[in-house]
Amino acid sequence: MDNLGYLAAFLTTFAFIPQAIKTIRTRDTSGLSLAMYACLTVGIFFWLLHGINKQDYALIGANGVTLLLAFPIFLIILTNERAARRALKGKLAADK
Incomplete structure (x- = not known):
């Protein structure tokens, strides 16, 4: 079963x-x-903590790597959303 978990x-x-x-x-x-990415990132973090608690190396490895990939994407989405909101506010202010 361990091999199935690693796979x-x-x-x-x-x-x-x-x-x-x-x-x-x-x-x-x-x-x-x-x-979705906020929930995914937090969920991955909790799975990582669960893996650490259980000392399950498949969970630790998979969720550690996935967290390293998901967190930067979450930050990029957050940055892009904020930039889009600022641009919209600027456009609305210019239209007045």
Whole structure:
């Protein structure tokens, strides 16, 4: 069963890598939800804590790597959302 856990951890973590690389390189988050990434990032963090508590190396490794990939994307989405709001406020102020 341990091998099944490691295989699942490997597949789910490494399936995330191409999207993470693309998003971090391009900074294009137009199709990504801030709320979803906030929940995902917090959830991954809690899974990491759970893995540490259980001393489950598959959970620790998978969620540690995934957190390192998801957190920067969350920050990029947050930055882009704030920039879009500022631009909208500026446009509305200029239109008055």
